[in-house]
Amino acid sequence: MEDLDFLKKICEVDAPSGREDWLYSIIEDGFKEFGNITMSKMNNICIHKKGKSSSKIMIMAHADEVFLMVNEISKEGFLKFKAVGIDPKSLVSQEVVIHGKERIKGIVALKPAYEDKDKNKIKMENLYIDTGYNFEKLNDLVNIGDYITLKRNMSQLLNENICGKAVDNRASIAAMYICAAELKNVTSDLDVYFVCSCQEEVGHRGAGMASYEIKPDIGIAVDVTFDGGMFGDTDRENKLGEGPVICIGPNIHSKLKNRIIETADRHNISYQVEVEPGNTGTDAWDIQTAVGGIPTLLISIPIKYMHTSVEMVNLGDIRNTGRLLARFIQELKENELEGLFCF
Incomplete structure (x- = not known):
């Protein structure tokens, strides 16, 4: 499958924090049909898909690996x-x-x-x-x-599970790829910026850089989160194969959170929720407080064995994350933003 081939390519390339440029040629080759691609001085890679209005939504997944x-x-x-x-x-x-x-x-x-x-x-x-x-x-x-x-090649396991190195967070870049493909023949109201951010693993530094450069009206961080099973974080209920995880907490804009849950329900896209009362430890933390404040969402893909050479995710979760993002963007209208941002 095309999306699996893309995921395999980006996971098997080496791109540690500070050398995200080593991933650029594959991102450029994969996303070139979806928008204009640029790379910043500090290696944030951005794909810009023009919309009907001047309002902007930024979807971000970090490119670097441990x-x-x-x-x-x-x-x-x-x-x-x-x-x-x-x-x-x-x-x-x-x-x-x-x-x-x-x-x-x-x-x-x-x-x-x-x-x-x-x-x-x-x-x-x-x-x-x-x-x-x-x-x-x-x-x-x-x-x-x-x-x-x-050094690890990707392996396919049973039940659409795959494992390998750098799945954190190339799985989320693959979800953005699926989202961009879903929107290929759609002109959304909002300008869409897909960002492969730099240096997340050393303090989500690229998130702030990109937020100040793009100045989006809405920011969505896409990352991985711990599964709640054996060898996982037993304080969580996240499970591989049961859909993207929508975060709830002060780092997350409550009306946008409600809106994306409504979108998932309307399109029968399975999802999970998790509570983060403090720092989410993701790019969402820095997006939210940039440029005077950006209404922010965090959508996560459940992962097992994070920060090892055998990180495991489910392909269905990746695809449903991409589909959910695409439906959310496609249905969002510029004239709704003021009402969404008012508490």
């Missing part, structure tokens, strides 16, 4: 590293790619249990990367500060 960085090259020929957003337990025995002067494959290694007296405590400082090179060769190819990304 990553490692080289911070030491040992005389024995191993790499030490620092991590962003990754649990050390999930790194043991994983394949990685070091982005030095050339792409170098490596494995994350740990002392065998029979040699490690502290074997039950896996700490980042006890992990190292083995490339097979000696110090001289490694020192020639790798610099301190070079990026390291997880």
Whole structure:
């Protein structure tokens, strides 16, 4: 299927925070038929689809993925590293790619249990990367500060579930792709800006940048959220395969939230809800307070095993997220905005 092929492509490309430009050519190739594509100085990628009015809606999904960085090259020929957003337990025995002067494959290694007296405590400082090179060769190819990304191809599992690395948040970019395809032959009232934002994993920094540049009337962040099953967040009730998750809380504009729920009900699109009484930890947090305040929604795709190399989502959830966004945009009229924004 076309949307699955697109998802596979964007998940298997490496684009850590600060190097979202490595994803640009695939985004450009995928979205070029839907609007005008530009990239900002800090790597926010924007697809602009012109509407009938001057009012604007911004749909945002972050492009960056969690990553490692080289911070030491040992005389024995191993790499030490620092991590962003990754649990050390999930790194043991994983394949990685070091982005030095050339792409170098490596494995994350740990002392065998029979040699490690502290074997039950896996700490980042006890992990190292083995490339097979000696110090001289490694020192020639790798610099301190070079990026390291997880190496994993996407796998299809049962019941339309898929897993791989960087599914957070390329699944949401795939949902935007589906939304854009649904709107391809539709001219909406509002200008639509699809944004693949930069540096979310290091503090959702691209969200503020794009919000100030575009100045949208409405902002919708699309991200992933923890499932509530085994090994998930048992305080939540989110389940893979039961639809997009609509967030409720002070980060979310209550009238827009009601409107998108009505849209889902009207079109028989299954959805779930979750409560976030504080910081949602997503681009929505920064969109809301930019440019004097932007009415904001957060729509999430349930995910298992977040920030590992085997992040799992359901294709039906991705497609329903795209469909819901498309119906919401298609039915929204400029003359409704004033009433929607008034409490």
